[in-house]
Every structure is written in C-alpha cells, then in structure tokens.
Amino acid sequence: MKIIFCRHHSICEPGILKSLTRLGHEVVEFMHDREPQDYDKDYLLRLAALLQQTPDAAAVLSVCFSPIIARASKPFGIPYISYTVDSPCSTLYSKTMEYPHNRLFLFDKLQLAKFEHRNPGNCFHTLLACDIEHFDNVTVSSTDMKEYGTDVSFVGSLYSEKNSYDDIADKLPAYMRGYVEGLCSAQKNVYGYNFIEDALTDEWVSDFVSTVGFDPLPADYETDLKGIIADTYLNCRCTELERKHTLDAISRHFHVDLYTQSDSSMLPHVKNRGIADSERVMPKIFKCSKINLNMTLRSIKSGIPQRAFDIMGCGGFLMSNYQPELAEYFIPGEDLVLYDSVDDLIQKIDYYLSHEEERLQIAKNGYEKVKRYHTYDTRLTEILNTVISD
Structure with a gap:
C-alpha cells in the first residue's frame, strides 16, 4: 500500500522507514518543520496539497x-x-485527537486507559519496537571492547537539564517545595505504581497554578491540570532524584560508565563518558557492557521504554527497574532481570557479574525474543492490519 510518512526528526523514523520499504509498501516522505506544531498554516497547506x-x-x-x-x-x-x-505526549490532550479518521497507537496501557474514552474504538495498545536489522550490522571489535567494556553502563539523561521543575521551583513557597520534594523522594523508592498524580489535591493544584501562572495548553485542548503538572514537573523531578541516587549508590560498589550530556559532578564515583551517538556508538555500548541499566522515566507508568528494546535488540544484558509491562511481555530472570529497590539492584549486579554464563544466556534469550516478536516489521504489520481491518 502507499503510505504518506510525515517525519519530524524522531530517532525512531529511520527504522520505521526501512521496515515499511522492506515490507513492500510505497512510502511518500513528507518532512517539513512546523512552528507552532498545531497551527502552522504553511505546513497544513503543503500536506493538504x-x-x-x-x-x-x-x-x-x-x-x-x-x-x-x-x-x-x-x-x-x-x-x-x-x-x-x-509518555507524556501532550498533543493527546488536543480536541483533534477525537477526529474519527484518527487511529491512535499508544505503547503504555495506562496512557491508553487515560485517553481512549475520547476516541472510542480508534485507540489501541501497541508496544514499541526495535530496529534489530540495524543493530545486527553494528560489529564490535577488540578495540571497541576496550573502549566500551565495563561492569555497568547507563545511557541517558540525569534530567537535571530537562527538569522543568527547576525553572519554577523558586516561585513556590517553602511548603509547596517541601511537598514536592517529599512526594518525589517517596515515589523514587516505589516501582510499578505511580502515585504522584493521585497525591495532588485540588487545593495544591490551585495554589500551584496561581503561584506559577501556569497556562499549559492551547484553548482547544482538554484541561487536566493534575496530570499535566504531574508529568511536566513532578515526574521529571522524581526521575532526576532517582537516577542520581541510584547511580551514586551502585557506583560505590561497581565500575559504572555514564553516557550523558547532563552534569554528573555530584556523582564522584561515576565515569561520565559524554553523549553517545545513538546510531553508531550506543549499540556498541550495549554489546560491550556486562550489565546495561534501564531506569524508566517516571511518566511512563506501565509501558516498556525504547531503551529496554534497544538493549535487548543489541544482545545486551538488561537490568531494569520493575515495569508492569516488562514483566508481562518478558520473563524476569530468563529474558532480563528486574529490580524493585536499590538494595535489590546492588545484590543482583553483584550476582550477575560473578555468574557470566547465566548472564550471557539471559542476554541471548532477550535478544531472541525481541527478534521474534518486537521488530519494526512485526509491529508495523500489526498496526497496518488493524487499520485495514477497520
């Protein structure tokens, strides 16, 4: 079939494009920047033409x-x-999400549960996927092993530079800042359930809006102040606290390489290797590291993040925080390893570093499961079959 693919510089797009072509579809690429993303008249007219x-x-x-x-x-x-x-995806609050010709595929089951009532019958749960064909073509040399080999690696932001909470924290009175810090400190120790949004009272939200001058979305968007505040500010702050605390704790016991553009000066035992190119370098890190750590962004409530698929798709050993859908679609201890506390993480790192054969077998199992069930070829076939069968 012929598909018009509107591209906007997502790192997922090259894999999707190659997969559509491989599946025999004719792809017409449409790539134009848009500003603003909702109302760019030139973009709209070009696409309509x-x-x-x-x-x-x-x-x-x-x-x-x-x-x-x-x-x-x-x-x-x-x-x-x-x-x-x-997740979050703020554009899902737009009233245009309700148009009957939309077919919306969401990777997080709780995200789907939140939005599907706005377009019944046209919202579907669909996992993310892996460009395994690309990863299979990334080879690792002995030089690469010396460069990227390590006990534990983490590729990702510390969210200190992405944390919009820091931009408004000084505007909040002490009692509101204290509530945020207490809430996030509690949440960072709980895996598999996010209670931040539920813990925000109407009074606290009202005070936040009036204090910060919060006007989050355009007029033709559905208003969900608790959800937007939780995802935009508090879950990012929680992610920052969790990642710094976790990396500091494990780096006191093991050699940890961090690939990030974030400031990591508060982590003296972590080796900051700088940002990693996602196409060429990141796959080598996953292939060379004994243990690849995933710490899921807190606004992803139940879903499997892209990083988990990429690590397993490279044949890397994945150790991740507990996520409900990771435990649903993969077998813990067989395809990957999940932890439910920092102490549990430290114990499991220690175990798997000293049990190489078991670690390598788990990495192989994870790779085989991703290759069989979670490639872009598989996922796009599922999506297009769903749309065609409507």
Whole structure:
C-alpha cells in the first residue's frame, strides 16, 4: 500500500522507514518543520496539497500524534495513524485527537486507559519496537571492547537539564517545595505504581497554578491540570532524584560508565563518558557492557521504554527497574532481570557479574525474543492490519 510518512526528526523514523520499504509498501516522505506544531498554516497547506496529489494513499503515518496532521488529513477521510512513542505526549490532550479518521497507537496501557474514552474504538495498545536489522550490522571489535567494556553502563539523561521543575521551583513557597520534594523522594523508592498524580489535591493544584501562572495548553485542548503538572514537573523531578541516587549508590560498589550530556559532578564515583551517538556508538555500548541499566522515566507508568528494546535488540544484558509491562511481555530472570529497590539492584549486579554464563544466556534469550516478536516489521504489520481491518 502507499503510505504518506510525515517525519519530524524522531530517532525512531529511520527504522520505521526501512521496515515499511522492506515490507513492500510505497512510502511518500513528507518532512517539513512546523512552528507552532498545531497551527502552522504553511505546513497544513503543503500536506493538504500532497494528499490531494496522492489520492491512492492508504494512510498517513507519523511518530506521535500531531494535531496539524489530523487537521490536514480530516477532509480527505484518509486514516491518520499516529504511533506514539512518548509518555507524556501532550498533543493527546488536543480536541483533534477525537477526529474519527484518527487511529491512535499508544505503547503504555495506562496512557491508553487515560485517553481512549475520547476516541472510542480508534485507540489501541501497541508496544514499541526495535530496529534489530540495524543493530545486527553494528560489529564490535577488540578495540571497541576496550573502549566500551565495563561492569555497568547507563545511557541517558540525569534530567537535571530537562527538569522543568527547576525553572519554577523558586516561585513556590517553602511548603509547596517541601511537598514536592517529599512526594518525589517517596515515589523514587516505589516501582510499578505511580502515585504522584493521585497525591495532588485540588487545593495544591490551585495554589500551584496561581503561584506559577501556569497556562499549559492551547484553548482547544482538554484541561487536566493534575496530570499535566504531574508529568511536566513532578515526574521529571522524581526521575532526576532517582537516577542520581541510584547511580551514586551502585557506583560505590561497581565500575559504572555514564553516557550523558547532563552534569554528573555530584556523582564522584561515576565515569561520565559524554553523549553517545545513538546510531553508531550506543549499540556498541550495549554489546560491550556486562550489565546495561534501564531506569524508566517516571511518566511512563506501565509501558516498556525504547531503551529496554534497544538493549535487548543489541544482545545486551538488561537490568531494569520493575515495569508492569516488562514483566508481562518478558520473563524476569530468563529474558532480563528486574529490580524493585536499590538494595535489590546492588545484590543482583553483584550476582550477575560473578555468574557470566547465566548472564550471557539471559542476554541471548532477550535478544531472541525481541527478534521474534518486537521488530519494526512485526509491529508495523500489526498496526497496518488493524487499520485495514477497520
């Protein structure tokens, strides 16, 4: 079938594009920057013109939901497929999400539960996937092993530079800051259940809005102040506290390499290796590290993050915080290893560093399961079959 693929520089797009072509679909790429992302008139007119010139297109596709794509494609009645890879995804609050031609695929079951009532029958749970064909072509030399081999590695942000809470913290009175810090400190020690949003009272939210001057979304968006505040500010702050605390704790026992552009000066025992190129360097890190650590962004309530698929798809050994869907789709102790506290993590790192054969077998099992069930070829076939069967 012919598919118009609206691209916006997502790291998932190259793998999706190669997969669609490999599956025999004809892909028409549409790549234009948009500003603002909801109302760029030039973008809308360009896309509408392409749709008019391509009457045989079976669908429009994008990574994550885009209101302007929904608007442009609505008059043509062509299915608009959005494959959401982010949580939070603020555009899901847009009223355009309710258009009947939308087909929305969400990777987090709790994210789906939150939004599916707004477009019943057109929202689906679909896992993320892995560009395993690319990873299989990334080879590792003896020089690479010397460069990237380590006991434990973590690739990702500390969220100190991404934490929007820091931008507004000074505006909050002491009692509100104290509540945030206490709440996040408690949440960072609990895995598999996020209680931050439920813990925000209407009074606290009202005080936050009036103090900060909070005006989060355009007028034609659904208002969910608790959810937006929790995801935009508090879950990012919790992620920052968790990652710093966890890395500090394990680095006092093991050699830990961190690949990030974040400031890690507060982690004296961690070796900061700088940012890692996702196409060439990151796969080598996953292949060379004895243990690859995943710490899921706290706004991903139940879903499996992209990092987990990438680590296993490289044949790396994955040790991750407990996530409900990781335990549902993979077998802990057989395909990967999950931890439920920092003490548990330290004990499991110590065990698997000294049990190499078992560690290598788990990494092999994880790779085989991802290769069989979680490639882009598999996932896109599922998505397109769902849309076609409507």
